Every structure is written in structure tokens, then in C-alpha cells.
Amino acid sequence: MPFEKGQSGNPSGRPKGSKSPHAMQWERLSSAIVGIHADRFNQELQGLEGKDFIDAYTKILKWFKPTLTSIEATGANGEALNFTINLKPTDGSRDQQGVLPDTDRPE
Secondary structure, eight states: OOOOTTOOSOTTOSOTTOOOHHHHHHHHHHHIIIIITHHHHHHHHHTOOHHHHHHHHHHHHTTTSOOOOOOOOBOTTSOBOOOOOOOOOSSSSOOTTSOOOGGGSOO
């Protein structure tokens, strides 16, 4: 019997904090590269020079760090947009001007 529209076979979803099998597999692979195979990987990299070294390093790095993409924001008529982003830390360390919050200042 098919599910009704808007419902799934697991309405509560994956438990919070649990990882998919795919994510766990990538964690094991990355642990192997930086742990078990680190010496061999470093030996192989040391054997490379110049562009070959950079190419190999960036190829493996992209699997561990996401690639950032820049975008250009323009208005409806293609004009430049001016905007301000105010960042507020969630850990209470420093505000956007680099000033310690009152609770962290020494007395």
C-alpha cells in the first residue's frame, strides 16, 4: 500500500545526532587517510614536486573541505547591491567589533 501524499514510512525521521551509513563510511575513510595511511600518503606527496604535488594535494583536500563558490548579487536592473551583515557569535566570545561582551570583561 503506497504512502499518502506528505507522509513517509518513518514520520519521525532519523534520530537527531545519528549519522547515515554514507556519512559513517566517509568518516572511516578520512580516519584511515589521516591515521593509518598518513605516513604512506605523506611519503607519496613528498615524492611529488611542483604542479604534481599541488594537483595531488588539492584532489584529496576537496574530499575533506567543501569548495567555496562566490556569487555576484545584483539588483533587478543589474545594479550593485549594498548591504551590511551583522554577525553575533553564538558562543558569547566576541561581538562583531571584536569587543568582549560585558560578562567576559575582567573586573
